[in-house]
Amino acid sequence: MSERTIAVWQGKIRMRVFSEGAGPALVYFHGPWGLAWDPFLDELARSFSVHAPEHPGTTPEAPDDVYHLDGLWDLVLCYDELLEALGLDEAVLVGHSFGGMVACELAAAQPRRARRLVLIDPIGFWRDADRIANWMMLDAARLREAIFHDPASPAARRMFGTADDPEAATAARVRLTWAMGATGKFIWPIPDKGLTKRIHRVKAPTLVVWGKEDRLVPPVYADEFIRRIAGARAQTVDGAGHAPHLEHPEKVARMVADFVGQARP
């Protein structure tokens, strides 16, 4: 795996990008809890040339860079600049949760950038009857239970650290908190920032993947995407919460590869 830090936005935003694999280009937009190179990305890298950038502010040594962005429009343009810097005219865009919203916004703003779009438990809409839980006001234990179908799973341990290593758990808490703050800047207090007005611009074939037991963003939100993006379809993942790709990396990576029509070696 290679890593490099790319500066965009007049050099004010430094974003570290991890890259791995060979095949068609795929850009992965992580969720509100930051980026960790995980088994899902390993699986994707078997079929794709995967690029995984860190959301502004979540790159180590550059926490304050996020203050240079005022809103979602700035963020979308940042990512457009990043793809330009990576030399990617078009790519498969895959996003999880908050990252799903960002990927969808980018595909709406710059339709030519998105060859295919895969949204995993994305946010971007709001229904009064199906409220999205505010993960920024949950304590660590409740957050863990809300994200994962199995809070004791290896994926949950990777995200939150374990009690037997307090130093790592403290570092994990700082990383998660700051990542939620830096992403929360663009969605507080309600994660609907007008995607409904822009989503018609998405032209890429789209797959929506949802964890069947998602306790943060109810799976009914898949309908909001399906009915607004022509030809989009949804698949659910059994035994998964808000992060199906972390709890079932192989299964979700296969869904992505099948959808893009990319044979796995």
Next chain:
Amino acid sequence: MKISAFHLMPHRELPDDFEKRYESVWVTPPWWELADARRVGQYYNWTLDELLYAARAGFDGVCTNEHHQNAYGFMPSPNLMGSVLAKATNGTDVAIVQMGATLPTSNPPIRVAEEYAMLDCISGGRLVAGLPLGSPMDVNFCYGITPMEHRERYREAFALTLKAWQARDIFAWNGRYFQLANVNLWPRPIQQPHPPVWVPGSGSISTFDFAVDNDVCYCFLSYSGAKAAKTMMQGYWKVVADKGRDPNPYRAGFLQLVAVAETDARAEEKYARHVEYFYHKCLHWPLEMLSPPGNQDYRSLVAAAKSNIRRAENPKDLRYRDFVEKGYVIAGSPATVRDRIREEVVKGLRVGNLMVLLQIGSMPHELTLENMDLFAREVLPHLRPLWDDEGWVNAWWPERLRGARQALGGVAAAVRA
């Protein structure tokens, strides 16, 4: 010393099992289950009557503050209360201490500058202008301000407020968060160049820096007393020294809960259940509400995470005698109370602008007046001369009120009768 009576305007009749049945006193307490508008009207009137009583009894100032969706203090607009107090105290030398209207939740923030200017005009130049950052519960959770933008918005609004009061010419404010093409405040405050500014804080280093850089009075609005505040206030005074400011005690304000009775034993009989009501019910909220992600900057977050291994004691585990012993509340006979305030708060923290909370939790109206009356007669006169021997000027008090108060002997008793 300047000594002001502070009021939170709490719900005084929450159910006994409140803290077991509801998740929080703040943001989510259900109005329709817990409150009645006519009864709440009575609370507001009691609050005003109690503060006016304090004003007549000899306190130097009366303080109100702003909270939202909160059963322990629900003055969403402290300036409505301040307006009544300003009018009713005209002709006296009592300061109207607004602690205050919250800048990041006022849009545009010159609304606060305008209302404070009105209060200064109505009161004849007796306003102290508290300019709080506001709590995360109020600002982020109730009023929807993004946690990561909270401090930036505050600082921009603060600068705009000070300029709006003072500018001789109409100006354009092309800010990051606020854009106003023609700032031309009507009215302007009587006090020149502007009313004294107090900034409340809760111990973060960045607020120390901000307060000292802007030469305002830093106020620690604490519910855990002087012992718990000692290290923090030492940190503040170190910043004052490091930045080359003088150690004027009037640079510091502090809020202390106080309950006075004839004897220490009588204080326990009269006040114990109200003190426990305050700490067990009024301060009932999840810790997560105090620091939503992004509200603290990255450096503070890292520092807090490292020191967070030892969790602060939970007030719900404490009883009246613990609160008194630990200094959360200073309670007892007049002699006990004045000695402890002098040693622990005034001298211990180097405080010139003291605020006392004398209506605590469920404390009823009559008992509140008794507490205020005893404090005004038996405690306040002993504290007032403190610092006089050092000759400091209280530059953070309305100029025309900086001298000694008019003699008010017997007024408290007369008012009560």
